[in-house]
Amino acid sequence: xxxxxxxxxxxxxxxxxxxxxxxxxxxxxxxxxxxxxxxxxxxxxxxxxxxxxxxxxxxxxxxxxxxxxxxxxxxxxxxxxxxxxxxxxxxxxxxxxxxxxxxxxxxxxxxxxxxxxxxxxxxxxxxxxxxxxxxxxxxxxxxxxxxxxxxxxxxxxxxxxxxxxxxxxxxxxxxxxxxxxxxxxxxxxxxxxxxxxxxxxxxxxxxxxxxxxxxxxxxxxxxxxxxxxxxxxxxxxxxxxxxxxxxxxxxxxxxxxxxxxxxxxxxxxxxxxx
Amino acid sequence: xxxxxxxxxxxxxxxxxxxxxxxxxxxxxxxxxxxxxxxxxxxxxxxxxxxxxxxxxxxxxxxxxxxxxxxxxxxxxxxxxxxxxxxxxxxxxxxxxxxxxxxxxxxxxxxxxxxxxxxxxxxxxxxxxxxxxxxxxxxxxxxxxxxxxxxxxxxxxxxxxxxxxxxxxxxxxxxxxxxxxxxxxxxxxxxxxxxxxxxxxxxxxxxxxxxxxxxxxxxxxxxxxxxxxxxxxxxxxxxxxxxxxxxxxxxxxxxxxxxxxxxxxxxxxxxxxxxxxxxxxxxxxxxxxxxxxxxxxxxxxxxxx
Numbered sequence: 197x198x199x200x201x202x203x204x205x206x207x208x209x210x211x212x213x214x215x216x217x218x219x220x221x222x223x224x225x226x227x228x229x230x231x232x233x234x235x236x237x238x239x240x241x242x243x244x245x246x247x248x249x250x251x252x253x254x255x256x257x258x259x260x261x262x263x264x265x266x267x268x269x270x271x272x273x274x275x276x277x278x279x280x281x282x283x284x285x286x287x288x289x290x291x292x293x294x295x296x297x298x299x300x301x302x303x304x305x306x307x308x309x310x311x312x313x314x315x316x317x318x319x320x321x322x323x324x325x326x327x328x329x330x331x332x333x334x335x336x337x338x339x340x341x342x343x344x345x346x347x348x349x350x351x352x353x354x355x356x357x358x359x360x361x362x363x364x365x366x367x368x369x370x371x372x373x374x375x376x377x378x379x380x381x382x383x384x385x386x387x388x389x390x391x392x393x394x395x396x397x398x399x400x401x402x403x404x405x406x407x408x409x410x411x412x413x414x415x416x417x418x419x420x421x422x423x424x425x426x427x428x429x430x431x432x433x434x435x436x437x438x439x440x441x442x443x444x445x446x447x448x449x450x451x452x453x454x455x456x457x458x459x460x461x462x463x464x465x466x467x468x469x470x
Numbered sequence: 471x472x473x474x475x476x477x478x479x480x481x482x483x484x485x486x487x488x489x490x491x492x493x494x495x496x497x498x499x500x501x502x503x504x505x506x507x508x509x510x511x512x513x514x515x516x517x518x519x520x521x522x523x524x525x526x527x528x529x530x531x532x533x534x535x536x537x538x539x540x541x542x543x544x545x546x547x548x549x550x551x552x553x554x555x556x557x558x559x560x561x562x563x564x565x566x567x568x569x570x571x572x573x574x575x576x577x578x579x580x581x582x583x584x585x586x587x588x589x590x591x592x593x594x595x596x597x598x599x600x601x602x603x604x605x606x607x608x609x610x611x612x613x614x615x616x617x618x619x620x621x622x623x624x625x626x627x628x629x630x631x632x633x634x635x636x637x638x639x640x641x642x643x644x645x646x647x648x649x650x651x652x653x654x655x656x657x658x659x660x661x662x663x664x665x666x667x668x669x670x671x672x673x674x675x676x677x678x679x680x681x682x683x684x685x686x687x688x689x690x691x692x693x694x695x696x697x698x699x700x701x702x703x704x705x706x707x708x709x710x711x712x713x714x715x716x717x718x719x720x721x722x723x724x725x726x727x728x729x730x731x732x733x734x735x736x737x738x739x740x741x742x743x744x745x746x747x748x749x750x751x752x753x754x755x756x757x758x759x760x761x762x763x764x765x766x767x768x769x770x771x772x773x774x775x
Contacts, residue, residue: 358574360570360574361574361576363542363544363562363568363574364568364570364574365587365591366562367542367543367562367563367564367566367567367568368564368567368587368588368591368592368635368639369563369564369588369591369592369639370587370591370592371591374591378576378579378587378590378591379576382576382578382579383576383578385578464578465619466577466578466579466619466620466621467621
């Protein structure tokens, strides 16, 4: 009840209305643009070739009952989660270790900085050669997308902790372990949250591209993830499906970021305003 | 200490506090080497008396905070000795706790968890320490704010929480580095009375560093005036104004005004030194200052007579 009330309030608030109007205007302009030949007699450059939102919606409605379409969702989501979790599981401890130990930082930083500028997609061929299955190589490339961002954010966050926190903790008799657990870790948490949400965005970019390049990995056309879904639609000449795939990725990415924001907010309650 | 905590409902009030005494002898501290060597403290000797509130005042940037880092044990002097009750200070310890210039409360912990940090860090999350935390929360007037995070507290509340966080560890010496800097004038004066009250109750050894002359005189038993950088003691003034002190009475107190004039003239002399000779701007500044001094002293002299 109160939840519905809150949602209603949100939608009919000034900013909610603004968002709705902007979104509607965007769709209307798009519709006019892509039907310009039919309606105005002139073909607008660029937008004139894009399928109209109404036809996209119609195709999308047809796809909603299609198992293959939903499998593409699951496939991509699974790959993103696999790569992302691996990046968090390896990246956070590595970053913390680099921040805590000068020696370890000295050993790992140069190679990390050398590998970091290489775009994840440049890793596709070598990872196809290196990993036994195509699934693993896609997951690996996805992992790389988030990994460096997470590490850099964790190191930066942990290294910029105010030295007075350490002095205060030390003076009050805290052990090294206690300082790590109750000062370093919570002080780095906001940076971890930021790093992971940026990393999540990159993972979606990377997974789609990797699926396009590698042919999706699935044996059938339906098992290849959203990236392959788009590519396949392009090859098959269904422009409406391309747009459906694109919007699907947008929604999936948004949902993932929203979940991360919620989790991040729950983990860092002191950053909330009153 | 343990028996004292165990036996009373109001441990902080009744506990026989073990108050320490710190002796600083011929201490030198400099940073950098060779041409870039910058001497910050030179030949500094002073005593922080047991059970007294010693206030140190000096021109800003004179090296007061450096001295605090030495006392706290975060850094070591290049020469001379610093001892507490005869034992040399070799590192940070809970017997000398520092309350920093700006709040160093952990923002990710509630007020209560911040206060309990010390006991928990030492594995003393006992009913006694929890009781003591409650007592201190009440004492600093933050019981209603126990679950709030520091960013949700006002500046004055943060300082009080930090005082409580230090006091629960029952330090033998409390060191405060300009703790009320940045508060607005009203809260600042409230905090003076508040802090003076806390001291008068416990008579713990307190070392308080400031640049504010009114703050210094209101709080101090002993006032140590420092020279400009490289710093050492310029003068020690005994502020023999009876306690408990109240702000309203302190402003009219002859002795307070007398100490203020004495300290101000010393401080101005030191402040002048930071302007190199031969500069016209510096000469103007000196002149303006001496005029202002003359104007300042006449009405208060009139009031005294």
